[in-house]
Amino acid sequence: MNKKLTYMLLLLTVVAMMGVPQASAFGSFLNTFDTKYPGAVGSRIDSCLLCHTIPNPTSGNGPRNPYGLDFQNNGENAAALATIEPLDSDNDGFINVDEIHNLTFPGNATDFPPKITSFSPATPLSDDAPATETFSIVVNQVVDTVTWFLDGNLQKTENSVSASNFAVTTSVPILHNVTAVAQRTGDGSAMQKWDWTVIAPAAKNFNISGFKINDTNGNGVWDSGEAGLPGWSIALNCIVCGTVIDTTTTDANGFYQFTNVSNGSYIVIEEIKPGWKNTSAASQPVTVAGQDINNVNFTNQQIQPGSIAGTVTNASGSAISGAAVTANGITATTDASGNYSIIIAPGTYSVTASATNYQSNTVTGVVVTSGTVTTQNFALTPTVTAPKLTLSLNTTMDGMSTPIVNNITTAVLLDTSGSTVATATLPDNMTAQFILSGISPGDYFIEVNGLAGDLLPTRIDSNASDINQAAGLRLRNSIIGSFSNPIYRIKVYPSGLNSHPVVNYATGLNETIYSFVIVPGSTSRIEVRVLSTSAELSHFSTTNTNHDGLSDPFQTWILDFPGTQTNHGRVYNNTDSNCSGCHGNLDTKAANFSDITASNGWCFKCHYGKTGPRNGFVDPTVVVAPNGTIAGTVTNASSTLAISGATVTAGGMTATTDASGNYSIIIAPGTYSVTASATNYQSSTVTGVAVTANTVTTQNFALTPIVPSETGSISGNMINVATNMGIPNVNIMLVGIVGKGVDTKSIRMEITTDSTGMWEFDNLPAGRYIITEELPAGFMLVTPPVMNIMLAQGQNSMNDFKVNPISALMPPMPTVGS
Known part of the structure; x- marks a missing residue:
């Protein structure tokens, strides 16, 4: 056992x-x-x-x-x-x-995925509106759900069936999409789609018409003598569709008409132009029921603008020239007396005044009434800023010479040993500024654009106030002596003292000798220069003896340095003349002088005449030329209508057009490039616009509208929500209806998602589109499988399809025997 x-x-x-x-x-x-x-x-x-x-x-x-x-x-x-x-x-x-x-057993003949074995009706199909259809499917087995969608919207769900149908009636004349999804939980799904075009009844050729009237008395009634308004846009809106289906423009008599309008409910909408107001309803509902609709009229009255005007001064009451005053996007610039004026539609506004080196000031609740002037003055408070040394390039100083620089790209302040003391900021390409805080008074040089051989001498007498210095494009210095040993310097206009003294370079004290002034022709700017070791004009060289009969350099003769020339200012042969032998009778200081290249007037650029001061600086009167004006209108090049709020710029001055498209820029005489720009328009520049004193130069602009893109796109991603990653190689279908009337046509396209799961249909005209997905194997729907998209002209629409893996929705199954 x-x-x-x-x-x-x-x-x-x-x-x-x-x-x-x-x-x-x-x-x-x-x-x-x-x-x-x-x-x-x-x-x-x-x-x-x-x-x-x-x-x-x-x-x-x-x-x-x-x-x-x-x-x-x-x-x-x-x-x-x-x-x-x-x-x-x-x-x-x-x-x-x-x-x-689909998670069914491939070795078990009784276990298989759902499949739609038959369906009706055939696809695509079309019916006249109103249309009724019954859609049906038969599945190869009993499924858990059959879900029906119309244009991407859930309509019906049936449970535990092997056959299903869906009846629908619609009067909407567009392309519809009907989709049935048969789903067996955990075992995949099957889908059937129909493209169903519902065709609108043929148009009955009815008309909607009326007039656009200039309601001069504003009573909302078309009175005798009131004329029509030509060139105004009228739109026709379909109430059922919710979109504008047609537009037209009033003719020379203000008449408009929409033709071939079918029976239905509509809204007629008028255009309201800037500077006008409607005195009747701006939109009027109409119903077409087998006959024309006439006298759908609109009345409008022109709004007479008012204006806001006043002065801008500083706290002491002095006028501020060039200040900007803005109300509702319209900007005016103050003139030399601080005056401004803004033409503007009636209303209540916030008005802001601003100026360089001043704190801006805003006044709210400024009321403007039609045809009246509202006075609004401003007193601006200066902005407290750190003292600055400002170097400015002046194109008039050396305009006839070959320039060393055309603009400032870098500027550094050097001490007399050549070490960098400060680096300038550049407000613009013609200006350099050094903050004086922390810089000790003394002698310095300015190096521009790294040109170490062309240093500009300067002296900081005090770091508590602004210092202004100018230089020509050749970076000429304004000193007597050499760079290594400067004796005198000259404060160049404009200076803080409003004069042009010669300064002892070592002591900083003003001198009364050795100054020489050049006044360039045809400009209100002056250049102050002291001759140093060589004559600055060749015809005053040592070989020219016309002035004193001696071979003395001109700077020696004109400056009488060191005081040995007794015939200073006399002409040839020492005759006691007043220079009139060569230069005309200029005993008294003339009101103006010729250009520096001319042959007359030289002595009297420094001296009053033979009885004037022999030595010393003569401060010439700087005559500022009166301003001129550039004015005109800015219109739409296509419609000739005024463009309100357009910006016009010339010589750094900017104006904004009023409701009638008018602008005005007060500006110094000269020749300018003038640019007009506006939102949704191509900008336009006119060069060579000449402005003279006390005159108005007319410059009109017709801007071309920027045409929006004719086509758009519809794109998106096929997303696995379990991983938040895209699914590649999924078919996406598009069916669209575009155009209207006899130009209506359908579009059909099909693409596959790329490696990232992204899809895109591009170059699509405006219209209605239906996008459907092909459900990937092994996934269930998260979002509807159909999208209904109304695409506007040039619109880019982004939309995603989302699915979830079937396996992610099921609990793990135990493995039997393994």
Whole structure:
């Protein structure tokens, strides 16, 4: 008995040991399957029943189902799985890979994905409005749900059915999309789509017409003698569609008409132009019911503008010239007396005055009435700023010479040893500014654009007040002596003292000798220059003896330095003349002088005449030329209508057009480039606009509208919400209806999502589009499979489809026997 028991135990041990590798082998086969099909991991098919017909194949090999046999016969490895994908192992009408993606058993002929075996009616189809259709499908098995969508909107859901239908009636004459989705929870889905065009009834050729009237007395009634308004836009809006379906323009008599209008309800909408107000309703509902609709009239009255005017002064009451005053986007610039004026429509405004180096000031509640002037004065408070040394390039100083620089790109302040003390900021390309705080008074040089050989000398007498210095484009210095040993310097106009004294370079004290003034022709600016070691004009060289009969350099003669020239200011042969022999009778200081290249007037650029001061500086009167004006209108080049709020710029001055498109710029005489610009228009520049004193130069502009893009796009992504990643290679379909009337046409396109899951239909005209997705295998819907999009002209619409993996919605299935 003991021996028999021992033999039985040994036999059972052997059998048990043989079973362990068998079970391990089955587990490894499932691991290979899971690696190949990660979407099936944890699902109902992720078990031994995938290949076997019994729940526990560990006792022996166990019978294999048809899929398991195909897997075995092809090597039982990853390559075998790929080989048998296109097979239908269980002959249920679905290839193996489709069953796996839908999580049904590829070896079980009674377990297969849902499939729509028949549907009606045929697609595409079309009906005349109003239209009624019944859509139906038959599925190859009982599914958990059948869901119906109309134009992307959920309409109906049926549960546990193998056939379903959906009846719908509509009068909307557009392209519709009907979609049915048959879903078996955990086992995939099937979808059927119909393109259904509902055609509007033929137009009955009815008309809607009326007049646009200039209601001069504003009573809202078309009175005798009141004329029509030509060139105004009228729009026709379809109440059912909710969109503008047609536009027209009033003719020379103010008449408009919409033709070929079908029966229905509409709204006629008038255009309200700037400077006008409606005295009747701006939109009027009408109903067309088998006859024309006439006398849908609109009355409008022109609004007489008012104005805001006043002065801008500083706290002490002195006028501020060039201040900007703005109200409702319209800007005016004060003249030399601080006056401004803004023409503006009646209303209540906030008005702001601002000026360089002043704090801006805003006044609210400024009331403007039609045809009246509202006075609004401003007193601005100076802005407290740190003292600055400002260097300005002056194009008039060396305008006839070859320039060393045309603009300032860098500027540094150097001490007498050449070390950098400060670096300038550049408010513009002609100006450099150094903050004086922390800089000690003394002698310095300014280096412009790294030109170390052309330093500009300067002296900081005090760091508590602004210092202004000017230089010509040749960066000429204004000193007597050399750069290494300057003796005198000259404060160049405009200076803080409003004069041009010669200054002792070492002491900073004003001198009364050795000054020489040049007044360039045809300008209100002056250049002050002191001659140093060489004559600045060749015809006053040492070889020219016309002035004193001696071969003395002109600077020696004119400056009488060191005081040995007794015939200073006399003409040839020492005659006691007043220079009239060569230069005309200029005993008294003339009102103006010729250009510096002319042959007359030189002595009297420095001296009053023979009785004037022999030495010393003569401060000439700087005559500022009176301003001129550039004015005109800015209109639409297509419609000739005024453009309100356009910006016109000339010489750094800016004006904004009023409601009638008018602008005006007060500006110094000269020749300018004038630019007009406005939102949604191409800007326009006119060069060579000449302005003279006390005159108005007319310069009108006709701006070309910027035409928006004719086409747009519809794009989006196919998103797996479980991973928030895109799904590639998914088919996306587009069907659209564009145009209107006889120009209506349909568009059909199909694309596939790219490697990131993105899709895009581009170059689409305005119209109504239906976008449908092809549901990826192994996924369920999160968003509706259909989108209904109304695309405006030039619009780019972004929309996403979202799906969820079936496996993500199911709890993991236990693996039986593995």
